[in-house]
Amino acid sequence: MEHNSQTTAAVLVSTVCRGSEPDPVAEYRTRFCERTRLAREAAGFSRKQMAQILGLSRHVYTKNEERSPLSHMITGAFLNATNVTYEWLSQGVGRGPACSPHGNQRTH
Numbered sequence: 001m002e003h004n005s006q007t008t009a010a011v012l013v014s015t016v017c018r019g020s021e022p023d024p025v026a027e028y029r030t031r032f033c034e035r036t037r038l039a040r041e042a043a044g045f046s047r048k049q050m051a052q053i054l055g056l057s058r059h060v061y062t063k064n065e066e067r068s069p070l071s072h073m074i075t076g077a078f079l080n081a082t083n084v085t086y087e088w089l090s091q092g093v094g095r096g097p098a099c100s101p102h103g104n105q106r107t108h
Contacts, residue, residue: 032069035089035096039082040065042097053081 040050051061054074064070070078070089079086087094 029067029069031092032090033065033067035084035092036070036078037065039078039084039089039097043082045081050078050081054078 040047045053047062047065048058051058054061054077056064056074075086075089079089083098084096085094088096
């Protein structure tokens with residue numbers, strides 16, 4: 001799975017702060033946020049459009065893709081809009097986006 005520089009930096013900072021072992025919580029958050037972005041992109045929504053669907057400001061939604069996983073109060077609406085399962089969003093297993101932003105078939 002590709003990492004953007006921001007998510008990679010978050011994992012590296014977490015690793016440096018904890019010593020030689022990565023922080024599993026930081027790693028989980030990074031992956032969750034990355035899959036949030038991938039699902040939105042594959043569904044064809046801009047950040048602004050997804051924010052409107054979820055009833056959020058674009059600024060708040062952007063935080064959900066960059067550092068703070070989606071609130072449980074809006075996760076259901078996000079799953080419906082992007083047609084991915086909670087298992088995929090949270091763990092990377094199960095039904096992911098129908099097509100990745102790079103034109104590949106389903107990502108699991």
